Amino acid sequence: MKVSYFETGRYVAPSDMPREWPVPSGNYDAAVGTEALRGMVERVKFVEALGFDWISLSEHHYSPRILTPSPVIAATWLAARTERIKIAMLGPIVPVSNPIRIAEEMAMLDTLAPGRIVIGLLRGTTNEYLSYDLNPTEARERTDEGMDLILKAWTEPQPFGWQGRHFQYRTVSIWPRLQDPPPPTYALGTSAEAGEFAARHHIGLGVSYGTFEIMARATSYYRERCAEYGWQPGPEDIIYRANMILGETDEEAEATLLRRDRQGAFPVRPSLRDALLEADIKRNVAGERRAQPVGGVLPISFCGGPDRIVEQIRQCREEVGAGILDLSLQDPGTGDTDAMLRALELFGRKVLPRIREI
């Protein structure tokens, strides 16, 4: 099992900060923001020294909860300041982006940090469609087409045009190109569309924030589709991003779980959330319709002391099939960075050496 640390750019928000998304920009404190983003380097060096294989970054907007609206900028900064650890962008939000820009930036970063980057192509959480003014009903199709176009831009050696449904280009011919071999690439999501796309293009699948049982439905579907296309994905073709509460003992971890906020850090207001969910109708797990949690609290998939966590990871490997765990230790967005660093250290010392063979 390989392990990744999910770096969120930890902005420590004061308790009187408005709690609703979008959080007013005027509440931003430049000194706190600078410390949060510059502190990424220290945290990434810390997990690199602990033996983590990857760090991951994501794209989120308009809130201090995750302070990386551009994961590629964060990745570039980190790649230049660390030595070995792989940097996974999980990922650029494809439907709100220019796919050619994504293709170019990934190729550029892959050239600057060969062998160090991992690429995830993401549909994005529903509230992010408000950030860049995307019609939620088009998000699914724009993601599928955008991913197809990105792969074509990476591989086609001759200048080409693209006559799509949502994207049209008449001249594409990117420089620089990806390294050979290209970086590991994943479609991110539990949907039938993500599984089908990943299977058809022989790339990996990344799933996140669900129970083992639900994630297993998505990864089983992916494996079935891969078989249809005549190949078999390995454990490293499946990423599982999840929250973990790790304590010295099971009791300590459970006590932390009990103290946890029942409310997401900066939720969209309920009326808007409901309207968004109603508009974003194509969410599914392996083809079965299922709304995405928006603004709610994300589940804790692993909780316990080291022994129990090792067993849970073994169970996860068996049920979900994931060979890469992308972890938030304790809770992202709680702002308690010291608690997170302590848990990471404990993970590196007591858990990591015991899960390598899983």
Add this chain to the structure above:
Amino acid sequence: MTVQQGAFSEGFVEADGFRIRYMEAGQGTPVIHLHGAGGMRLTQAHTLLSRQYRVVVFEMPGFGASPVNDRTQSVSELGSTMAGAVSALGIERCNVIATSFGARVALWIALQEPERVLALVLEAPAAMRPAGHQPPSGTPEQIARQLYAHPERAASMAPVDPDVQAKQRALVGRLRGPDRDADLEARLRDLAVPTLVLFGTLERVIPPDMGRHYKTLLPNCQLVFIYDAGHEISTDRPEAFADVTADFLERHEAFVINRKDTLISP
């Protein structure tokens, strides 16, 4: 003699002793279409193009209801016959769209009479094929899955009579030539006719990677991928096919310049 079929009228024209059927609609600069190995079929793309162009869709001799064609000896000869058919319609210069098998015929027309061809559009061309390439085979359903990304969009088309199919298959088998025709390819290096090559991203008959060979060989070639289309692009995505084709026929290489309005309100 003409018979109405939708907006298209049926007609016949004589060339090289063949009586050649065609369907025609629209006014403006002529666009002729040479079909693939499966024979002539009208699609919505023809109708869309006929709003701007005089569209003439030929049925090449030996296809459809025409008698067995055992006289034509090569695709270049077939090209010469089809150029004669165009002349017989009183058309001096025209655009040529060609599909799959028809692409080699169209390229030979352009090589033989380059001054008469305003521009070429090659839909999923089979003029260059990977070594050992086999045409689609199997049950009608299996063949449909190879030809179309969206077989349901072809469902309304009448099935082709098995005898006609056998006749067409024999003719195509005789004329299809080598997978890579060195003589043709050598000549293509000097073909200045503006050419647009289209491949679907879900193409399963000819690997869409073949598109890059046209781009490399032809001095004035544009390659465009049609997202979510298979081999039969104009059936899978007729609007996309007609849109990019009409834009290219109008502007040639300048079609790379975007002129879509994005102003939301003044």
